[in-house]
Amino acid sequence: MYQQHFGLNRPPFKITPDTSLFFEGNQRGAALDALLYAIHSGEGIIKVVGEVGSGKTMLCRMLEVRLSNDVDVIYIANPSLSPDNILHVIAHELNLDVNNEMSKVDVMQQIQTHLLKKHASNRQVVLFVEEAQSMPIETLEEIRLLSNLETDQNKLLQMVLFGQPELDEKLSQPHIRQLKERITHSFNLSPFPPDDTLKYLNFRLRAVGYTGPDVFNKKTAGVVKKYSDGLTRRINILADKSLLAAFSEGSHTVTVSHVKSAARDSEFKKEFEGKKIVMISAGGLLIAGVLIAGIYIGKQEAGKPAPLKAEAPVLAPEVESPAHASSIEPPVIEKQEAVAESAPGSTPGSTPGSASESAPGSLNERIQQTQKWLLNAADNHYSIQLFMARTSDADKVEAFLNDVPETLDFTKIYIYETVINGRAWYSVLYSDFATQDEAIAKLDALPASLKASDPYLRRVSAIKKDAAS
Numbered sequence: 280m281y282q283q284h285f286g287l288n289r290p291p292f293k294i295t296p297d298t299s300l301f302f303e304g305n306q307r308g309a310a311l312d313a314l315l316y317a318i319h320s321g322e323g324i325i326k327v328v329g330e331v332g333s334g335k336t337m338l339c340r341m342l343e344v345r346l347s348n349d350v351d352v353i354y355i356a357n358p359s360l361s362p363d364n365i366l367h368v369i370a371h372e373l374n375l376d377v378n379n380e381m382s383k384v385d386v387m388q389q390i391q392t393h394l395l396k397k398h399a400s401n402r403q404v405v406l407f408v409e410e411a412q413s414m415p416i417e418t419l420e421e422i423r424l425l426s427n428l429e430t431d432q433n434k435l436l437q438m439v440l441f442g443q444p445e446l447d448e449k450l451s452q453p454h455i456r457q458l459k460e461r462i463t464h465s466f467n468l469s470p471f472p473p474d475d476t477l478k479y480l481n482f483r484l485r486a487v488g489y490t491g492p493d494v495f496n497k498k499t500a501g502v503v504k505k506y507s508d509g510l511t512r513r514i515n516i517l518a519d520k521s522l523l524a525a526f527s528e529g530s531h532t533v534t535v536s537h538v539k540s541a542a543r544d545s546e547f548k549k550e551f552e553g554k555k556i557v558m559i560s561a562g563g564l565l566i567a568g569v570l571i572a573g574i575y576i577g578k579q580e581a582g583k584p585a586p587l588k589a590e591a592p593v594l595a596p597e598v599e600s601p602a603h604a605s606s607i608e609p610p611v612i613e614k615q616e617a618v619a620e621s622a623p624g625s626t627p628g629s630t631p632g633s634a635s636e637s638a639p640g641s642l643n644e645r646i647q648q649t650q651k652w653l654l655n656a657a658d659n660h661y662s663i664q665l666f667m668a669r670t671s672d673a674d675k676v677e678a679f680l681n682d683v684p685e686t687l688d689f690t691k692i693y694i695y696e697t698v699i700n701g702r703a704w705y706s707v708l709y710s711d712f713a714t715q716d717e718a719i720a721k722l723d724a725l726p727a728s729l730k731a732s733d734p735y736l737r738r739v740s741a742i743k744k745d746a747a748s
Contacts, residue, residue, distance in 0.1 A: 280525035283419055288488035290520075292515040293703035295713050296659060298344050298485050304513075305475040305639075307334060310466050311341050318346065318405055318437055323463030324426055325439040332625070333514030334467040335441045336715065339407055340659060342439070346405070351397065353406045355662065356715055357735040358413030362421045363735050366390065369406065369425070373743070376699050379733075383421075391419040391428050403436040409715065412446035416455055423458040470509025473501045481512070491531065494522070501531050517541045540723040552565055621637035642677050642694065643707075649693040652711065658740035661718040662693065663709045663725070668734040670696060679707065684726045694744040707743065708737070 282290065291300070294348045316326050329335045337669045343352055353372040359367060366386045370377045391741070397404055408414070408422065428435040440446065440462075445726075450459045471479060477500035481493050495503070503521070507513035520541030530537075549742070668675045676694065685690050691710040696703060712718035718736050725734060 281522050284526045285484070285494065285522065285531065286491065287484070290519070291483040291487045291489075292519040294512050297399040298337070298338045298340050298659075300406075300483055301337060301341050302479050302482050303683070304478050304482075305469065305471050307338070307468075309421065310468065311338060313340070313347065313464070314342055314439070314466065315345055318342070318465040319403075319711075320438055321403065321434050323434070324458070324461045325464045325466075326446070326450075326462050327439065327441045327446055327466045327468070330470070330508075330510055331443060333470065334466060334511045336409065337511070338468070339409065339439075339441055342407070344630075348404045349401060350405055351492065353404065354409075354738050354741060355406065356409045356738070357719075358410035359415075359737065361415065361419055361733075362417040364735075365418050365421050368735060371699075373404075374699050374745075376702060387424075390425070391435070394428055395430075398433065398435055399429060401499075403437065404435070405439065407439050408442045409442065410719075411440040411442035412444075412449060416449065416452070419449070419458055420455065422514050425463060428463050457498075466469030470502065471514065472509065473497070473504045473509065476500045476504040476509060476514060479514065483518075494525075494531065494533050496532075499535055499538055502535050502538040502542075506538070506545070506547050508547075513545070513547055516545055517547075520544060534672075621688055642673060644678060645692060645694045646696070648690075649695050649708075652693055653695070653739075653743055653746060656711055656739045656743075657713070658738070658743070660739045661712045661715060661736050662710060662739060662742060663712075663718060663734050664737050665707045665709055665721050665729055665734050667707065668705050670705055674706070676705050678709060684728065686726060687722070695742075697745050706742075708742065709734075711739070 284289075301311075303309075314327070327335055327338065332584065343354075343542055346352065353369060355365075355368060355372075357368075363383065367377055367379060367381075370386050370390055373393050375393055377386050377389060406422075406425070409420070414422075422438065423664075425436050426434065426438060432732040449455065450462075457647055466738055477495060477497055480495040480500055480503065484494055497747065499521075499631050503514055507517050517538060518533075518541075521537045524540050525531070525533050528537075603701075618660070680692070683692065687709060693708040695706055695708075698704070708719065710718075712721065717738070722734060722736065
């Protein structure tokens with residue numbers, strides 16, 4: 280909305296991590312270099328702790344970008360995995376042929392054999408675990424056991440735990456001290472001080488094409504730091520709303536009043552201690568502010584009119600948006616023949632590959648739509664893996680499509696074929712989420728019939744690799 284006004288190529292303050300906008304100030308660049316060194320050294324477990332919105336996910340994305348091509352990354356973003364499920368998820372990420380009927384010992388054996396082959400090929404495997412503070416202690420202990428996999432000289436699996444300060448509290452418990460003792464490198468992401476806040480704000484603006492005088496100055500950056508507590512996600516939200524407020528007034532400079540207006544709308548903290556702030560309704564003021572701003576910009580033809588004053592719009596907070604399921608048999612869905620025969624778009628007896636005959640709602644139609652989705656989906660987005668089924672059990676997937684829960688959007692169900700150890704599978708996914716938080720919220724809200732198959736989050740980048748295999 281304000282991009283043209285400020286001469287920007289794209290939004291500068293999206294809360295979805297964008298590695299092209301990585302800011303190396305406030306020790307973030309040094310932390311990245313140290314993490315890269317620690318991973319390549321291949322010793323012990325690495326821990327990264329920071330408050331909500333401090334930039335842990337951005338650091339995780341940067342590691343994936345900067346790690347050398349001989350490092351394979353396993354990514355787990357679902358904190359609710361049980362001890363019995365975590366090994367299956369890791370095995371599936373490694374494309375191993377396992378199912379939920381296999382014992383943990385058998386799965387562990389397959390993982391060890393696979394890692395030994397990787398090591399013999401001079402390849403390193405690293406496991407990233409996000410939201411580690413929310414993992415059950417038993418699951419964290421299962422991860423610790425994986426750190427025992429090693430040769431005479433090297434660890435077969437390197438691990439990086441990303442978590443909030445509660446992770447340190449959890450690791451301080453006596454009965455999990457064995458895991459804590461395996462942690463050889465610890466990093467803490469501190470909030471931005473005022474000076475780095477100013478550098479960060481102007482860096483992001485210039486990284487997306489801004490060429491004029493600084494939009495934020497030392498004073499306004501200090502106010503941003505005050506209300507954001509120096510946390511990058513909050514800084515992004517405040518900066519975005521401050522720019523919109525400036526745009527609505529036709530200003531090319533952000534003022535203290537713009538930042539305070541954005542802070543009131545974001546409700547991060549009160550403007551004055553002990554003073555009750557009257558919160559203004561967002562809807563009408565947003566529309567008025569945008570319309571006035573549009574009229575103002577539209578009339579900029581001949582001569583410069585007097586600045587048009589408009590209340591800074593109050594916006595709803597930008598919605599921000601968990602890794603993926605094991606080769607677990609799909610949820611048991613009783614297939615009702617009457618429904619299967621009469622359901623709109625169902626194509627009983629159709630076989631994969633008959634794309635030209637695919638009717639809307641059929642398995643083949645969803646496979647086609649998934650291929651189109653993967654062509655344009657962002658690599659750093661998430662999807663929820665609902666379940667997997669052998670291609671020989673296509674009727675199970677068709678039955679699911681004929682009786683999709685009402686809480687799911689049918690058009691956001693994606694299906695693709697993949698081959699694991701010579702066996703063909705259907706992988707059934709749900710939706711495309713820009714952020715991990717959004718995906719976790721939907722995962723938690725899934726009906727019980729789908730939760731029975733232990734769904735989990737997957738990165739779109741991993742899905743693309745899986746679908747291409």
